[in-house]
Amino acid sequence: MNIFIGLINGMISGATPILLAALGGTFTYYAGIFNIAMEGMMLGGAFFAVLGSYYFHSWPMGILFAILGALFMALIFIVFSVILKTDEFITGIALNLFAVGATTYLLRQIFKVKGAFSDPGIIPIPKVDIPLIKDIPVVGSILSGQNLLVYVTFVVILITVYVVFKTRFGLRLRAAGYNAASLDTSGVRTSSVRIWSLVICGVLCGLAGAYLSLGYVNLFSENMSAGRGWISLAAVILVNGNPWGITLISLLFGFTDGLGLLLQQYLPNQFTSMVPYIATLISLYFYSIQKRKKTA
Amino acid sequence: MDTLIEMKNIVKVFPPNVVALDDVSTDFRKGEIHAIVGENGAGKSTLMKVLYGLEGRNNGEIMLRGQPTHFNDPGEAIANRIGMVHQEILLIPEYTIWQNIILGVEPTNIFGKIDEAKARRTVKEKIEEFQFNLNPDDKVGDISVAARQKVEILKLLYRNVEILILDEPTSVLTPQEIPQLFSELRRLRDSGKTILFISHHLDEVLTLSDRITVMRKGKKIATVEASETNKEDLARMMVGRDVIFLSKRDGKVPGDVVFSVDDLSYIDGNGHKHLEEVNLNVKAGEIVGIAGVEGNGQLALVNCIMGMNHPSHGSITVNGKDLTRAEILERRRYISFVSQDRGKMGAAVKASIADNVMMTHHRLNKKFTRWNGKLLDYRYARQFTDQIEEQFNVSMGSMDAPFKSLSGGNQQKVILGRELLLETPFLLLDQPTRGLDVGSIEYVHDIILNMRSQDRAILMISADLEELFRLSDRILVLHRGKIVADLPTEDTSVEQVGYLMLEGKDKEDAKEIH
């Protein structure tokens, strides 16, 4: 039973950063942007989260800084690919490389270390115990005691569904992706809509990064996003942006993360670390086969 | 009737020195239907775009309701109650009619939530006010092209637009759908709206408009009352010389069957039947035209013939050789293909002209390569490009310039040159003169008739009924994936073909002719 609870909790914590970033990707996906910079935004968020938390001795500042850091990355993307009309693919790749370089450089410059920065002065984001619920057997250990950001993520899912499908902004957002010229002639600037979608993506990727460095673990290490941004991207593509689908897929990937930890008793840890990436390949397999049947 | 819009001495120059509008002055009256006609490149679209705010002007004045006006973008124009429906229908197929119409002016509640009930109600009210016969909950992707055009117009009416500009509105409609559009436009005019429309279809212009303005090479030639002019006068003003409208085909007896399609069916992965038991053949020295509303199987037919898709059933044969499941390269030994979308399928626009010309020849013509086909002989390729330039009268600078630097007419000539010099027995032409100016159209038609004289078998798909009737020996009609008529051109009429395109059967009886 404990293993079961452990697996579920592991699934939730593994899923959270992927889910947050993927929800950000949802907005840009619907807007018709080919956004592969989620990896870079997440990494930037993770670094600035540690920065904010350490220097202000408070995790709320950490979260704020994470969002600002990721927004800075998003701003670069906006300037180059929306305003200067640079190819989105190249901008995304360059941005990811910029994020790795900048965070590594700042790690050296500000914290004077290489590799990783870990310090008791980094205040982590707390877990939340919900009274009454936490005493329910089994379910209580899952529903209560999760990291604050997990509960925030749940709210974000609901807000995303509402905004994208029920509001005026959502209608215009999806229109930008379906037929940008049509939206332009309706009197709405597609570029504005796209800029907003990137801003939202930045905020959410910032939260994802904050979870990585202040929730999941309590440090920043070089390139710690470790391809999760790519997995988020795969998730968005696999479900065509649908927020509920993304939730499911992220839980699946989070589960493989936890599964990897479990398997460490039996296999060298390099192989167990491969599990999420292999899971992505398998998901892509099922997705591609099904898509091929449809278009034959 | 009083003057609503005055355009005075409009000059529009595209840098460095292309004079698109050369001191154009004209006026439009309230409550009239006013047509602007001219060839491609005459300036009619530019004139309207300047009025609408899509383009700026270099000189001149625009007076709206007596006040000098200048629009910086379409949004301002709409705020002043002027709206434009473009030739390319710009709607969102995934959205419903009411969603498309309210896009940009959505009624909202708190938090930006769309008030769906109010939106549907107001849209329904507008539909009923103008008697458009649409269901607001239909998805735009599911309705007909004519209906989509109505939605575009409705979108402007919803924003209380008073002056409607329509760009080539009949180019997407069948002959049967046109009268309905016209009666709607007349109804709008009678209710006080002003309608400006751009067209090059002189018969329609004469039927519908009150007044007609003719443009040629950036200048306004004249504005005339429709009742006081005729087709020949208009054409002469448009082109500057007399234009012949008669067919140029000579009576030629076709030879043996070269190309044949037997019992061809195509069902896609979703179970959607695109082609159903299609039977047709083309003889040597014959031009067979296929008429049909876009989306009735033409794409599937082209794809099956070219090998992009494999049919579910049936066969495709050229000179006795079964090509139904052959590799594309194998088919190209027998089939030349001019696609409907130059940029998408007919060329690589950023590559050089020479690179584009080599395609397919590099595999089929041994003179283009050495080392058993592995090494390219660029010198020969360049000679070949020169040959095309001369033979097809292409005006190009350097053959290393990107393909897209050529004008539309020259691009089509290069493509025709490349395809025709493959010297295949069978030619497949899809919208061969789309988007070309009158001079190029005539030239291309001459080339096609020349191929006919050389005993090639030609299958031509075209949305231009005039073109079909001018060139084809026989006309087939494609309706919902089936061939519903196979008629010698002399034995049919534009009206009959138009009806068949829309309804799938003849007016008098349901007898299908094969």
Added chain:
Amino acid sequence: MRKKFISGILGIVVALVLGAIIMLFQGYNPIETYGALFSYSLGGWYPFCTTLRNSVPLILTGFSASIAFASGPVNLGQPGQLLIGALFATVGGMYIHLPAVLEIPILIALALLGGALWSGAAALMHKWFSMDEFITTLMLNMIADLLTYWAISYPFFEKGANSPLTPQIDKAGWLPEFGEFNTNVLVMLLTFVVVWFIYSRLTAGYEWRLTGQNSIFARLGGCNIDKNYMAVMLITGALAGLAGGLVVMAGPHRFVKGLGANYAWDGVMVAMVANNGLFGTILYGLFFSTLQSGALGMELITAVPSEFIQVLQSVIVLVIVAGRGLLDIWMDKSMIKRKARERAA
């Protein structure tokens, strides 16, 4: 052609200026810093040879990315292909003992094979299951990283070492050096000639180029898209694998953890900046190598951390590509006007 040159130089200048501004912000002296940087990479025969030697993996992975992107397949798997190529060459060098004249070509062949295998896996997934190579190559990067990590920690581990690495390869596999000049440069130049020849002179190269420009057009024109796809994926994978093999054979002569980690992504950047041109890849590869080789010197003399170079590189890429994009738009506009002029005349 001249426009590309100008926009390239301009981009580099702008980015260097931006870098100088950042340095000033941090309190460093840009002139001193750049001075140290360039003297460490270009000032003298030894620095220059080091720069040349380090440029080889950049240029080879740059070729890999350039050819792939220009021909259609989105091969982003250079990091993984490099690692697998390096692993194959290392293992070969550990167990095959032949005179250098045979050993070196065999190890090179193994490196090519390793890279091709890894890209081939992605290509097969695309061919059989229609799986998008964009994602598969990225996932395979992660998997290759972990796989090689395991390989050098367990089966091929140098007993008694403190960190994961393999024993050295047979001396016969070490690429000879003439003074400071490493012959990996010669291998790279030879590769360039071969690749250039294939891409611009052979029929296959023509088809790859046109497929990359418009695959539907190429397909309708009779090109065998599937065969070309597979060929491009295998060749570009082999190129990246070769880069890995040369890193081992010309450098530490063994597989060390973290080997060549950044080279591959930098190679992708080089390809993007060079707009997939082969000759441009060599030039920009040399330039980026200059920056990287000088970074350590820069740090020693002026205490600017060497990681700064990574930031500078990505800024250069963004600025050059953005500039080129603007140039393209401007050129398109003038072409439209010229066409309209022709029509009016």
